[in-house]
Amino acid sequence: MDKQKIKPNTGQLILEAARVVFIKKGLEGARMQEIADEAGINKALLHYYFRSKEKLFDHIFENALADVFEVINESIHEDGDVFVFIETFVDHYLTILKKNPFIPNFIFNEITHHPERIDLLSQKFKLNIPGFNRMMERNIAQKKIIPILPEHLMIDLLGICVFPYVASPLLENVFFKDHPAGVESFLYERKQHIINFFKKALQPKYLWQQKA
């Protein structure tokens, strides 16, 4: 029943603590003692569960990357509609970002600091780029959207969704210094803004040529 509350899985407890600390401070900035404190245990037990800092870090990092990749892949349907893709992508991606605002920064940072990992990781986790490309080709051929390189659209989407979170400490101070409450409503509105923005930018010309 409530055994989990009385005696929580220590391994899981450590992973969650490590997640918090690694994401806040990065690999070099994090301290094993701090992770132990965050987990409410001591250093010896920490090493009893995870032999080294690197092993622990790998767990956290790979999980973080897998989560992001999963959300992206889930919204790709080879035979689907572009606008449906955009809506589900933005919806799901902003949802996971709201829950884990610092994950992208964490990933980008560790990957630029330790690019050696990339090759190994890109074997383990794969984005369904071929499927995405085929969806784009078909939708463009069907004149549902104007011609555009699939890479551009994907990167536009990622950039526009992710940026407010990657730069959030700066944004809050630069844009919403005088009205700190504004940042919440801003992020709330943002989903609809992004969807509208992309719809209008991708809208084929014949649509409004026909209408008039």
Added chain:
Amino acid sequence: MDKQKIKPNTGQLILEAARVVFIKKGLEGARMQEIADEAGINKALLHYYFRSKEKLFDHIFENALADVFEVINESIHEDGDVFVFIETFVDHYLTILKKNPFIPNFIFNEITHHPERIDLLSQKFKLNIPGFNRMMERNIAQKKIIPILPEHLMIDLLGICVFPYVASPLLENVFFKDHPAGVESFLYERKQHIINFFKKALQPKYLWQQKA
């Protein structure tokens, strides 16, 4: 004449070396010995010029932030046209990003790792947000573009320009793994894509209602 080549300004030499190392490894990851090596001097001399790692880091970081802010502010003209703003902003910003691809990641990372600095920094460096807002209001009132929150546009622009560089190690492996040359042509095309993309997204409706 050529005294500078024979005896370069050591302080400047150190700052450039520190820039390289700090941007590559971050504050915690960088080693004073590595900076000394990069500058071709020894550690004692390094501390002779800059008393501590923190002082040295502050120099680098504040300069990096100032450069970015300067580019943004230069493209803001309170009484200018939105589309001119977009074009000059994208042009200038992509140019400085091409020269210093890792600066944004560096800034975002250090600011999330050490948020205490922000207050001090935001006093020193200010974006001309009021001017930008007024430009937006006027252009919207003149129906040059559809209504849009200025914050959204600014963040859209920043995100779309910056993302390919912040995520570059990942992008190269995910999108351009099979054709590594593609990343260059992609970044080359990208400027025009971004400008077209924003023009179309912001285009007021009456423009194409009139045309037909």
Added chain:
DNA sequence: AATCATTTAAACCAACTGGTTAAACTATAT
């Protein structure tokens, strides 16, 4: 020649870090 700032070399230091060890305690299950 003599003063002064710059630069090197090498040893040194205190603090911190990841990681280990050993002894003892606790709870649970057999």
Added chain:
DNA sequence: ATATAGTTTAACCAGTTGGTTTAAATGATT
């Protein structure tokens, strides 16, 4: 009851790091 896995405490270790020190060399200035 006894074995077992989980957990604590606290001391310990070796390596690294930022930073200092001292003495000697190298210039440039005057």
